[in-house]
Amino acid sequence: GPLTGKIAYIDLGQMHAMQDGSGYGPQTRVRGLGPAAAQDKGAVAFLIRSVGSDENRMPHTGTTRYVDGHQTIPSFAVSAPDADQISRLIEWGETVRVHLSSTARTYQTTSQNVVGEITGKTHPEQVIVLGSHMDSWDLGTGAIDDGAGGAITVAAAKAIADSGRRPARTLRVIFYGSEEVSQPTPQTGNGGGVYARGQGAALDKHIIAGESDFGADRVYALRLPAGAQGSDFQKAATRVLYPIGVLASDRVETEGGVDVGPMGPLGVPFFGLAQDGTRYFDLHHTANDTLDKIDPAQLNQNVAAWAGLLWLIADSDVDFRAMKPVTPATP
Template identity: 45%
Template sequence: MRVPSFRPLAAALLSTALLAASPAFSQSREAAPLSAAALEQAAQLRERATQDGTAYGLIESLTTEIGPRLPGSEADARAVAWAKARLEALGYDKVWTEPVTFPKWERRSEHAAVVGAHAQPLVITALGGSPAGDVTAELVRFDSVAALEAADPATLRGKLAFVDVPMARSRDGSGYGAAGPVRGRGPSIAARKGAAGYLMRSISTSPHRVANTGITRFDADVTPIPSAALSLPDADQLARLLTRGPVQVHLALDVGWNGEYTSQNVIGEITGREAPGEIVLIGGHLDSWDLGTGAVDDASGVGITMAAGHLIAQLPQRPRRTVRVVAFANEEQGLLGARAYAEAHGGADVIAQHIVGAESDFGAGRIYGFNTSAPAGQRATSDAIAEVLRPLGIDYLQDKGGPGPDISPLAAKGGAWGWLGQDGTDYFDLHHNANDTFDKVDPDAVAQNTAAYAVFAWLAAESEGGFGSAPKTEATPEH
């Protein structure tokens, strides 16, 4: 493990002095419900964190000792034990687990090939939630989900639907949302039209011959069909073959649901010295898909947030409020750990006690932007945090961001969110495929992330102000 060396404390003190001297910082300090001592401590914490290798070491440990962590697998249980032991060793005041029960999906084997005159193997992976099946059928290509929806069922009956939609590369991951219906809705549409199976171009930007998995869920009114994703080069290969005439493909998947499993959300707390019932929540998700070792999705988020809490625990005094770190169970198959947490902790009587939440679940790239959901008139703490984050190269982008996936169930109940936006330009080269391994993680970028989360959590917990958490009232139905 490569760990950057510590810089002298003088550098941290100089940085603090320069920051305090800036007009923007002074104005924020005067307006924000934060003491000068808390802001100075935050700047020192920022400098220390950029030189700390704890997060990188945790990512290395989780991906090496546990490896891929498919929900419901034997590795899932080992990951829970790992997270509990690490939180205890990192100096958290309280560590516990909370159960999360869900159906268990398994991948046993998968194979696909072109058959006939142009016979050749294809690189595919089953979509999570796919049933088993062995299909040999003619391929019918569509260049959009809309085209699939418009297709005459007679053209698809007994055939393999192939939806070939490229994903755009972007820093903020917006291309993923645009391509999402190919995996989320495509299999159900194809099944409803009588297709025997479903193939899709991976939701990916990787130029390599790796296929990207991910969850799909079939509508209740259809019989599920075997569904898989192709690597981008293989999707291109099929498109070229189809210009030469009809193409037959053999798809064989031995996968499927197999009973129920109970995993755990793993939770660590640094108890607040004055307001222990008020919670600043940060975290990532502990599970991963099974093709790589889940390094950027989401061992990095787990390591970053665990390390941020650890650095706060090493300060001379506990923060005013409680800092809670959660390693969520089974995010990949539908935010199931997050939903269980929100059910247990997101009641109308307690949602306001979750002052703000932020999740690291977009890889290990450097953070470039910060924002919160605090409404106008309640942004003083956010303004102060933004100033302390600025030396990390993080801009205050007040029109950007949103809750992380595992924060969204709390946000739906009225919980405030913080956004620490990572550069995801290359994230979808790795996301949900076999190349998501530890060697892709940059220790310097991880240290910058850790510094940002430590500053955010410390100042949010130390502040007297809030971010607007309040129970959401149900809208009155229109008649």
């Protein structure tokens, strides 16, 4: 192939930071599929500009995907300043030589989902899932991804538990295992897939699920299932959340996220409390993902948003599954 014996290098330019994190996806698809494509062309290794929005001299690691029948090749990310330098040299027509050394290894281990709940007073069988994940990428300490999510959901549940009044429905806090290292596959599955498959018929009584997996910066939007758009529930939630800066969004929550996502195809609706992600891709999957990056005031706003919304859902009899999207009247 045209890359025989060479290192494939991809520089897509710096990822653009967006409030909703939408700059990340397009580049991660290239990162994911790049190694197999490079190997097809004979490359001995794959190198990509970090998919991240910062200018620190730290690489952002992240998922790469290998395709069945392909030999795996070593894959690396370089920091933005180093990518700038490599790309400059290429532009000037220089022959670029890169020495690669990796300490990565694969090994078998076990992960668990950790589950706790406030059992509902009048409808204990009706479950609302509050998700996050326990594992983190190896470079940082996982404060942003996803210690924050666990802290936010458990603090919201604790605020409700401490109130002395039990909610009607069950609030189930799940710290999922294995979000980072094992994306869902038919063979393995992640903690979210294991949970969804393990619930069996009980999943029919899962009212709604949401996860917190985007750091600790403030919540700015509430996203509900398609059927809840324009509903009385959405109006009530807006009255509760607007004073702390959360607007009801007309963007429908369909995916839920990696952890709660596997419940979607099995019929469980999702809510989303969208967080400001402008700063998220400066930090996540890098050595900079540490506790000092958490802003206590914004963390508290997250807890308030979760606690407020959960009280509304848990004490209501809203059936999100049964709500059908309103078809706009033909003019």
